[in-house]
Amino acid sequence: MIDYVFEDNPLTPKDPNDRYARVVNVHSFSEDDLAEEISESNVGISKAEALAVFETADRIILKRFGRGESYNGRLAHYHFSIPGVFKEGEYPTTVVSKITPSKELLEAAKQNTLRHVEPTVQLSISYVDDIKSGTTNQFITRGGNVKIFGHNLKITGTNPTVRVEFISVEDPEAVYPVAAVDLVVNNPSELLIVAPQMVLDEPVQLKITTQYSGNVKKPLKEPRSITFNKVFIVK
Numbered sequence: 001m002i003d004y005v006f007e008d009n010p011l012t013p014k015d016p017n018d019r020y021a022r023v024v025n026v027h028s029f030s031e032d033d034l035a036e037e038i039s040e041s042n043v044g045i046s047k048a049e050a051l052a053v054f055e056t057a058d059r060i061i062l063k064r065f066g067r068g069e070s071y072n073g074r075l076a077h078y079h080f081s082i083p084g085v086f087k088e089g090e091y092p093t094t095v096v097s098k099i100t101p102s103k104e105l106l107e108a109a110k111q112n113t114l115r116h117v118e119p120t121v122q123l124s125i126s127y128v129d130d131i132k133s134g135t136t137n138q139f140i141t142r143g144g145n146v147k148i149f150g151h152n153l154k155i156t157g158t159n160p161t162v163r164v165e166f167i168s169v170e171d172p173e174a175v176y177p178v179a180a181v182d183l184v185v186n187n188p189s190e191l192l193i194v195a196p197q198m199v200l201d202e203p204v205q206l207k208i209t210t211q212y213s214g215n216v217k218k219p220l221k222e223p224r225s226i227t228f229n230k231v232f233i234v235k
Contacts, residue, residue: 001025002112007189022151022189024117065097075105083134096134125150125228128206130195133235140166140195140204140232145184148191148206155186157211159223164193169203169231176204188212198234205231 003025009018035050045053061071061078070079077100082092101109125148129136132144140146148164155162164183168174176196185192191208198204206228211219 001115003115003117005117075102076100094134123152123224123226125226137230139235141235142195142197144195146193146195149189152188152212152214153191153208154188154212155183155210157219157223159211161209161223162211163209165207166198166204167207169205200234202234203231204234
């Protein structure tokens with residue numbers, strides 16, 4: 001079962017009939033869950049052994065991927081792409097990873113049924129794209145464009161704590177707010193910011209504070225915050 005909500009299309013905000021469907025399922029599973037299920041499936045492998053296999057496989061895949069080999073997995077094909085366009089005399093310097101699902105994975109997705117649910121006022125961050133490096137949930141380039149995707153992210157409200165900011169993992173007192181002028185796109189499902197100047201190679205986390213409630217005319221009385229659970233390295 002896949003739950004979804006309808007949201008206004010940020011590209012046509014004045015058209016109430018132009019909407020898109022956003023998946024809101026919160027159920028997920030991890031390698032720990034997989035290992036537990038394997039240990040209970042009578043194949044003679046313990047949970048610890050399954051986790052060891054996962055860890056070893058991940059290490060080997062990353063090593064070979066890091067030397068330019070694509071990976072044909074059972075459920076997906078991991079390969080490379082070079083972003084951007086290049087004029088005469090220009091050459092690419094960045095490569096990004098791409099994932100193409102297998103036929104079996106696509107068929108498994110089709111087995112789900114859809115259920116429309118009413119949206120909540122939950123504040124969430126789904127993922128963060130660093131445009132300069134072409135990475136997701138890995139790096140933040142100083143002074144570069146960064147796209148933040150999620151739910152109810154729109155920065156609005158009069159409370160002085162309302163903002164987008166990065167916080168140093170090593171020194172939580174070191175806070176780098178995004179200036180209002182550097183908030184380029186400000187939609188409930190997507191923010192586009194210019195990253196502030198931070199210490200090179202510093203690990204930071206993203207925090208968003210807003211009074212947005214889903215109703216522009218009725219902001220929240222008290223701001224609410226979310227700190228993304230990913231750690232970024234400043235580039």
